[in-house]
Amino acid sequence: MVQSFNLSGIFGVLKVLKNPQLIVPHMVVNDIRNINFEILKNKGIQVLAFDKDNTLAAPYSDKLHEDFENAWKECKRQFGNENIIIISNSIGTDDDPEYRGAQKVENSLGVSVLRHKYKKPNGGTELISHFASLPPAQIAVIGDRLLTDVLFGNMNGMFTIFIKQIITEKGDNKVAAMIRRFEYRILDYLKDRGVKPPPHPFTLNSIK
Incomplete structure (x- = not known):
């Protein structure tokens, strides 16, 4: 599957220029093995929304790493x-013919893939509507990209977890890989200047 150009990502950059804290995650981990899921649950998070590529699986793979x-x-x-x-910017989108990729991943990982029209960082209402009984603050977004996953979560009042150690660049979208390296530098720059993530009702500072 080839991922089409993400125009919403360009508009996301403009939002970050106005409010840099939108790409600062609430928590940074190497990979999902470093997430204490029990503490997240006890602190009040009710739903986990994962990116797929380089968060759970190698790029464009339907198998858990x-x-x-x-x-x-x-x-x-x-x-x-x-x-x-x-919630992925490849499977479950218009880039995924008849959602065949989404169905493969659902069968493999045993959880649902959100069918959505708008790519991250846009489309927050689609995820919120899927869990309509929950406030956005009870949803955690987990992914490896600042300008898509983290920005998406922070724009919508969710808790954001940034995966900083990707699985592999092999087979990855070359533009995405280039932007990711730029994102790392931007995050370091913002942290050095004391920029904090958007306020969130859950105090998870004990989780590193």
Whole structure:
């Protein structure tokens, strides 16, 4: 599957220029093995919304990365399959003919893939509508991109977890890989200047 150009990402950059804290995550981890899912649940997070590529799986793969099997089991044990969803800028979008890619991932990972029209960082209302009974603050967005995943979550009042150690650049979108390296430098720059993430009702400072 080839991911089409993400125009909404360009508009996202303009929002960040006005408010840089929108790309500062509430939590930074190497990968999902470093997330304490029990603490997240106890602090009030009810839903986990994962990016797929380089967060759960290698780019454009429908298989969970083998090193994450135990963490994924613990994630499901704490939250239940019905409270975990994948929101990707490839599968589940118009780039995914008849949502065949989404169906493969659902069969492989055992959780739903959100069908959505707008790519991250836009489309927050689509995820919020899917879990209409919950306030956005009870949703955590987990992904490897600042200008899509983290910006998406912060713009919509969600808790954001940034994955800083990707699985592989092999097979990745070359433009995305280039932008990701730029994002790392921007995050370091903002942190050095004391820029904090947007306020969030859950105090998770004990989680590093």
